[in-house]
Amino acid sequence: xxxxxxxxxxxxxxxxxxxxxxxxxxxxxxxxxxxxxxxxxxxxxxxxxxxxxxxxxxxxxxxxxxxxxxxxxxxxxxxxxxxxxxxxx
Numbered sequence: 087x088x089x090x091x092x093x094x095x096x097x098x099x100x101x102x103x104x105x106x107x108x109x110x111x112x113x114x115x116x117x118x119x120x121x122x123x124x125x126x127x128x129x130x131x132x133x134x135x136x137x138x139x140x141x142x143x144x145x146x147x148x149x150x151x152x153x154x155x156x157x158x159x160x161x162x163x164x165x166x167x168x169x170x171x172x173x174x175x
Contacts, residue, residue, distance in 0.1 A: 104173070105166050109154055112162035116150035117143075125149070 097105070125146055127139070154162060 100173075101170065104169055105162070108162040108165035108169065109158075111165055112154045112158050113147065113150045115161060116153055116158065117147045120146040120150060 121143070127142060153159075
C-alpha cells in the first residue's frame with residue numbers, strides 16, 4: 087500500500103516552519119477580530135468580575151486557533167505563499 091504524498095509530507099523543514107508562522111499570524115489576526123467583536127466580554131449587569139475579563143483573551147486566542155486549524159479564512163495560506171515566493175526569488 088502506497089502512502090499518498092501531500093504538500094505536508096513533502097515540505098521542507100523551512101516550509102513547515104514558514105507555514106506554522108503564517109498560521110500563528112492568522113490566529114492572532116482572528117483573535118483581534120474576535121476582540122473587536124467584543125467576544126468574551128462580560129455583560130455589565132451580570133459580569134464575572136476582573137478574573138473573567140483577564141482570561142477572556144485566552145478564550146479568544148484558543149477560539150481563533152481552532153478556527154485556523156479548521157481552515158480559517160485563508161489568510162495563513164495566502165501569507166505562506168507570499169512569503170515562500172519572496173524566499174524563493
